[in-house]
Amino acid sequence: SSSASVLGAGDVELAQTLPAGTVHAIIGGHTHHALNEHGLSPLNIVNGIPIAQAGKLGEFVGEVDITVGRACAAVTSVHLTPTAHLPVDDAFNAAHVQPLLDAVAPIFNEALGTAIEHDDLSIDAVRNDFAAGESALCNFIADALVERTRLAGYPVDFAAIDASCIAANVPAGPLTFGDWFDVMPFADTIRLCRITGAELALLLDDNARRADRPDEAHTERGFLHFSRGLRYRIRLGATRSVAAAVDVTVDETPLDEAAGREYMVACTSFMHMLAGTWQKQASDRWHMQWFDPQTLPKEDTRLFLRDELVAYIRTHGGVTAEGGCRRDGRVVVVR
Template sequence: MNSQPNLPVPKPAARSEPAFVPNPLRLVAAPYLAKNQRRSRFLWIGDATQPVTEIEITPNLSSRYQIPRAADLPVVTPFRLKILHFNDLHGRIAHLAPEGNIPVFSRLVFRYHQQQRKYADNPQAGVLLLSAGDDMVGTPFDALVSEGNHPYDLYQALGVDAAALGNHDLDLGTHALAKMIQRSGAFPVLSANLMPPAQLKKCVYPAALLDVKGVRVGIIGLTTSAQMKGSDARNLTFVDPVRVVKNLLPVLRPYCHVLIVLSHLGYDLHSTSATVEGYGDRQLAAQLPRGAVDLIIGGHTHHILNETCLDQGNIVNGIPIVQAGTLGRFLGEVTITLRDQQQPATVTNAKLSVTADLPVDQAFEQIQITPIVASLHQKLNQPLGIVANHPDLETDAVLNDFASHESAFANFITAGMVAQARKKGYAVDFALTDAAVVRTGLPTDNLVYGDWFAVMPHADTLRLFQLTGEQLWALLQDNARRANRCGEPHLERGFVQFSGQIRYQIRLGENRAAARATEIFVQGIPLKEQLAQTFTFVTHSFIRQAACHWERQFQQQYPAIALFDLDQQPSKDTEILLREALISHIKIDGGVTKAGGVVRDGRLQIDDI
C-alpha cells in the first residue's frame, strides 16, 4: 500500500474586501464657446475606464453647480431640447463640383442658426449641435490640414457643443490631433473609452455637461477601436465601451436631466460599410440597463437612420439610436421632451434634413468657408512639375497591373520613400509599398497637387520596420504567392513592390502554394549571405490592410501555409504623411521623372513557366 506523503494543508486565504480605490471624476468649467453663445459648459476630467467613485467639483464653479442633483434644480417644464447632429463629415465643408463650389457646411449652419433664433426667447426650449466623429480625413480638404486648416476650427467658430473622437480623427497621429484640438481652444472632443496617451490627456475628455437654459445635458463620448490606420493610433488602448458607460452612469446620471451617448462605435456589429469591433450602438444599447441613457447619437458606419421619423426598429432596450449618413449630406434633428422633472426625458421626434435642400448661411459661407475653399483651390492647382512618358503611370496600368510585374510607378514611390526617410534622419535600407496606396494614374503632361492628391487620397504616414535577413526571405516568399497570376483579376492581395536595393525573381509555379522567390539580392549581395543581418525598411501605415479578405480566403485554401504578418513585426510610426513626403520628392526633380525613379531596372522578374 502506498503511503501518501503528508502534504501541508493550504491555509484558507484570508477573506478581504476588495480595496476601495478612489477614482473621482472632476467637473471643471470649460471656456465659453463663440462670443454670441454664452452657454455654460463643463467637462468631466478623469479616468472613466475604471469604476468612478465620486464627482469632485472644482471650487471655482458657481453655486448653481455646487448642487449635486439635477432633480433639485428647478426647470420650467415642459422643455423641448432640439439636438442637431451630424457625423463622418470627413472635412467636406463644401462640395467641389466641376461647375464650382457647392456649399455644404454653411447649410448646416443655416439650420442651426434658424433653430437658435426660433428658440432664443423661449425659456422652455433650447438647441444643441453635436458631431459624432470622423470630422476629418478622407476628402481633398485634408490637403490643408498640414497648414492648420481643419474642421475643429470651424466648429469652434460656429459653437458646435461637442464631438466624439472618431477613428479617422486619429489618422494623422496623436500629436497632430492634440495640436488641432489645442488650436481650437474651447472645442470639446470626447472619448470615454480611450486610455489617452500623455499628449491627449489635456485635450480629450470622457464626458461633458452642458447647461441649456437650466436643463443639464450630459454627453458621453465613445470611439471605435476599429480601423485605426494612423501612425501611433494603432497602439492606443480602448476599453470595452459598455463597461465604461456603466462606470459613468451612477455618478453622471444624478447630474443630468438628459444623458446622451455620442458614439463613434458604428451602428451595428453586422454593418458592412465600416468595421465595427466589439459593440455597435445596437449592442451597446442592449447591454445597458433599460433606458439608462436617453439617446445614442451614432456615426462611423454612415447609416441613414430615421429619415422621416423615429423608426421603432432603431429603439433598442428603450434607447433610441440615430445617425445621419456621411459627408454632410444630412443633418439629424432630434427633439427630446422633458414633460416634468419626475419623468424621464423622452425622444419625441427624430428625422433627417437633406442638406442640399437647406438655404446657405451666406455670412458664414463668405467669412469662414470661402477663404478655405479658395486656398484649397490654390493648393490643388499648385504645379508640381512634369510627368514622364511611361505606360506604368497610366491609370489603366495602376488599376490592373500593379501586382503583375515590376512597376516604374512603384519604383518611383519607393525611391521617394527611401530618399525622404533618409532626409528626415531615418537610416533605412529599403522601402516597400502596395497597390492599396495608389488610387489612380497620372496625367500625361503637367502635374498639379490635385492630381497627386487623387493618386493618394489616403492619409498614410511613413512607418518603419525591422526584419532579420531570414524574415525578409520569408516576406519575399510570401510576396511571391500574392503576385497576379495569368487570367486572374487584380484583387487587393497585398503584393508589395520594393525599392531598387532589393532584386529578385518570382517563379509562379503551378499554384499560389508553389510560388517561390529566388535569386534574392540585397544591396547587390545574396540574401543567403545576410540571413542574420537586421534590415530597416520604410513603408506606410495602411500597408496590406486592404488584403485581409484575400488573406482569409488563402488561409482557408492553404491552411498549412502561414502568411507573413507584417503587423506582428516590431515597427515605429512617424507622423510624416506619405503624400507630402512624395511631393517633396517630386519637387526635387521637377516632377515624376526618370531621375526621380520612374524606370524599370529589372529588379523584379516574374517567370510564369
C-alpha cells in the same frame, strides 16, 4: 459587403474583445468599405455589436438608428444613402463649400513639375496591373521613400509600398499639388520596421503568393513593391500556394548570405491593411500561412508620406525617369 478585418486593430477585432453590452454600435471608417448598403447585414453583427461604415470619399451618408426602450437600447436600422442621389443645395454650397474650395485653390494649383508619359502611370495600369509585376510608378514612390527618410536621418536599407498609398493615376504633362493629392489623398505616415534576412526571405515568399495571376480575378491582396536596392524574381508555379521568391539580392548581396543581418525598411502606416479580408478568406480556404509585418519591431517617423513625396517631386522636377519613374528589372515574374 461584410466587415473587413484590419490587421492588428480592426473593428471586427474590437467587437470580438468587448464585453457583451459595452457598446451599442461601432462606426468604422479605416478600411473605406461600404457596409450595410441594403440594411444591417448579419455578417456585420459581431459579438452582438453592429458595425457600420459609409465607404470612402463621401460616396455615402450613413445613418444608424438606436431605439431606446425602458430597460435597454438597440440598433434598429442601418442604411446608406448615395450622395450622388441627394438634391443639390446651391445656397449651402455657395455659403459653406465654395469658400473652402477658394481657400485651398492656390495650394492645389501649385506647380510641382512635369509628369512623363508612361504606361505605368495610366489609370488602366493603376487599376489592373498594380500587383501583376514591376511598375514604374511604384518604383518612383519606393525610391522616394528611401531618399527622403535618409535625408531625415534614418539609415534605411530599402522601402516597401502597397496599393493603399496610390488612389489615382498620374496624368502626363504639368503636375500640380492637386494632381498628386488625387494620387495620395490620405494622411499616411512613414513607418520604419526592422527585419532580419531570414524574415525578409519569408516576407518575399509571402509576397510572391500575393501577386496577381493571369488565370485569377484581381483583388487587393497586399502585394508589395520595393525600392531599387532589393531585386528578385517571382516564380508563380502551378498554384498560388507554391509561388516563391528566388534570386534575391539586397544591395547586390545575395540574401542567402545575409540571413542573420538586420535591415531597416521604410514603409507606410497602412501597409497590408487593405488585404485583411482576402488574407482571412485565403487562410480559411487554402490553409495558407502568411507573414505578418505587424509583428516586426517598428517605429513611426511622423513623416507624412504625401509631404515627403511632394518634396521629392519638387527636387526631381516632377515624376521623371531621372527621379526613378522607370522599370529597371528589380522584380521579374516568371511562370
